[in-house]
Structures are given as structure tokens and as C-alpha cells.
Amino acid sequence: MVMKLLAHDLLWGMPLPAEAPDWVFEALGDNPPVVVRRGIVAAGQVAVGIRGRRREQRYAASMPQAAITRRLSPEQLIDVQGTHDWPALQALAQLRPLLQASGLVWGVAGSAGHELASGIAALHAGSDLDLIIRTPVPVSRQWAADLVAALDNAVCRVDVQLQLPAGGLALREWAGSARQVLLKTDQGAQLLSDPWQPSQACA
Template identity: 55%
Template structure:
């Protein structure tokens, strides 16, 4: 049995015929060129997964659905870490990725590359630019204290560019930067929608 795709996984096998007729033309072009789609958070029907299609600009993003039986290949954010060594670090985000790797490895948590950097590592298509942030994901199956989050963030903030790190808990995703702050509640991103919570590992108190 194939593993169930998770948010931020890249999937290949999507074809133009799966797009609704109302999709923008750039989305048809991206799919026709064989580019992967990225798994997004959304509740769907059995047999399909919510995905997003990237265009050339930040404003070109289109959400749709992909049949699970159409997937021919997938890459998770953590699988992209192995591509770091072979990729030229010619931009701040890529330099930051190499710089941050020892620190991230030292946490003992599984981590990976998402966003534009992940897409570029996976496809070779140049999606990063000189001002790009570096998007990362850290899998945190067990609670990470706020003091641990702050200590890690203080180290990573010395990177050559801004790092946008998401902690993936069993309940959903939260921003490491937000969890490291003193705010009582944090925004938890789930398939059912975003909500404010006091403990993103145990949903005892959920605020509207």
C-alpha cells in the first residue's frame, strides 16, 4: 500500500485533463510541462488529495484535487535534504540551507525543505531569487517546549537569509517563530481549517 500523501509532499502524475475548465491557462501549462503539484491542507473525498499548482509568480497559485491512483512518483520534504550536497549554493536561500543543516540535524528531529527551495531541489526549475526566504519543515511528534523553540530559533536566525520554519505536530502545523514567542495561543493549520490553540500537540482547548 502506498503511503498517504502529507502536506508539502510533491506529487507527479497530474495531467491537464484533471483540471477544471475554469482553471487559469498558466495552470494548464504548468501541468502539461510535467511539473509536480504540492499537497495542501484540505478535507476531501476518499480517493483524492488536495493539491496546489505553482505558476511563475507568487500570485500564480491554484488549488485543486488529484486522484490518488494518478500518483506516479512522490517526494517528501525530508527526502529533498539529500539533494543539498549536489546543488550549487548560488543564492542566499541555498547558502542558508547548507549553513542550517548541521544545526537542524543536531535537533534529532526529522526535517525537510518546502516552498520554492524544495521545488527547485526537486525539479531543477529555478524558482528561488536573491530575496527568497527559506521554507523548512520539522516533524515534531512529541511536544517541543517554547524555550527549546526559542533557543533553536536564536541559532537559526544567524542564517544568510530569513528562515520560515513550520513544526508539524500530530494535530497540524504551527510556525516555529510563533511557538517561540510568549503569546498564549498559536495558529494551528489543519485540513479542517486554521484555529487558535494553547497546546498544538493536545487539542484540549481550541479557541474560535
Template identity: 50%
Template structure:
């Protein structure tokens, strides 16, 4: 397990009794069934991690916190690519098609969202119209030229793909970085902000 879980990692160990009193019944049921929570971006107290509970319906998302000490298991998106993602649904076929190209980058990457959740748990969360959500970890700047090439690739697969570039400071959308826009939206623990370079720590500290 990572020293500190990262956004999109799936964590097992949170129990219904740890949820606030106002938590919805469906969230308690999900945890009672032993399902994982997903790490989200938010500032929390030391020893805690911000997580989200995922329900069966699209609108069933509940944000809460989890003590780090409760984590029994952690699975990252890149770990989900250690075994083939077999299936005929468009999102799974898209994942199979993109795998050789993304592997060539020699960067950590993997599925998040409904595809990642299904691969990690076996719970059927993907349907014929599901998007494919991916994260590509980019500790160093990714050129705009390469971003455009990648966007062309993901636009050719049989479903919509939302690929997020995970930088040391937060995440940006590949589509936005490839567009040539002067400023892009960086999502980080403190919220979202427009920046010219997500990898420029000096700009982000300003």
C-alpha cells in the same frame, strides 16, 4: 511513498486534462511540462488529495484535487536533504548553514516552498531575495526553550526563514511558538484555529 501523502510533499502524475474547465491556462501549461503539484491542507473526498499547482509568478497558485491513483512519484521535504543543496543564493547558503543544527535534533525536516521545488525539479524558482521555508516534523511536543534556541539560529542566517513545526494535528510557526504567546495559530485541514498546545489532542477535539 507514504501511505497517504502529507502537506508539502511534491506529487507527479496530475495531467492538464484532470483540471476543472475554469483552471487557468498557466496551470495547464505547468502540468503539460510534467511539473509536480504540492500537497495542501484541505478536506477532500476519499481517494482524493488536495494539491496546489505552482506557476512561475508569485501570484500563480491554483488549488485543486488529485486522485490518489494518479500518483506516479512522491518526494517529501526530508528526502530533498539526502543530497547537498549547493548554491550561492542566500536561501541555499542558509539551508547549508542550518543543516548540521537541524540534523542534531534527530527529527525529520526539509525545505518546502521555492527552495524545495527547485531542489526537486531543477526549475529555477529561487532568487536573491527568496525566503527559506522549512518544515520540522515534531510528533512529540517541542519545548518553548528549544523553540527559542532554534529561532535564534534561524535569525542568524543570510535570509528570512519561515520554519513550520508539523504536529500530528497540523502546523504552527516556530517563530510563534518561540515567542511565548499563550495561544498559537494551528493550520489544519479544517482551517486555522488558536490553541494553547498543538500536541494536546484532547484540547483539539473539544
């Protein structure tokens, strides 16, 4: 299956890894999605993360692209209705009009995305809401600060990662005053003053 895969996409079809903690084999028995992560892997493979039942159970692996049977992107989950009334899903409903009005492509990631995509319980009463916003061109720090202020009115903590051409950037960090910010790339994290500058981000 040939497709363009992006960080935070959810994939089905993950084969059992050759070596992994026991909880990984138990978790994969439910045929859950795995999440695309940033990382360098061999040709024909995609870097993925496997989620266990407990918060600390996260396992980095690689998945053959040929094994993928289904893919969902975060933006395909924005209108999916959950089966439980968790605060994170209340926040999603509360923020949906604001995010739609931004004119930017956005999506649901993290535990909320996993539960909405699969129906497998991943949220609880104290869960944050994790979102992504695709920002192929620069957004100002003032725009970021204004959005953070709006998000802080939600019923639970909301964490947003901006998806730049070269990697991922935390909205709250871009909204801050530090001269350099941390961009997560396939090659690792980089401190940059202009994370949208390709020559700088790929250096």
C-alpha cells in the same frame, strides 16, 4: 497507488484540471510536481497546490491518488545539491549541521524544495528558505526561541513550520509569547493554547 501522504509532500502525475486559469495549464505543461496541502477532499483524492512561474500564481486543486506517479517528501531533499548558488541554498548548507544535530526529522519545503526536487527554477536572490520539522511530541517554547535565534544568523530569512500530529504550527509563533497559537489543520486554522493536545486540536 496506496501511500500515506503528508502536507508538503511533492507529487508528480497531476492531470490537467477541468477549470483553471490559463497559467495553470502552462505550468503543468512542464510536468512539475504539485505540493500536498491541508484540506478536505473526496475519497480517493488528495488536496494539492499548483505553483506558477510568478509568486502570486498559486492554485488549490485536488488530485486523484491513482494518478500519482512519484512522491518525494521534504526530508528526502535535505542532501540534494542545487544547481544555483542562491542565498536560500547557502542557508540550507549553513543550517544542515544544526538541524541534523537536533535529533528531529526535518525537511526542505517551499520554493527551495520545489527547485531541488524538480530542477525547475523557483528560487531567486530574495527567496526565503522554508523548512519543516516533524514534532510528534511537544517541544518547549524556549527550545523554539533558541532555534529561531540560531536561524536568524543565516544568510537569508528562514521560516520553519512544525509538523504536529494535528497540523502545522509556525516555529516563530510558538517561540513567541502569545497564549494561543494558530494551528493549520485539514479542517482549517484553529487558535489553541496547547496544539499538541489531540482532543483540543480536533474539537
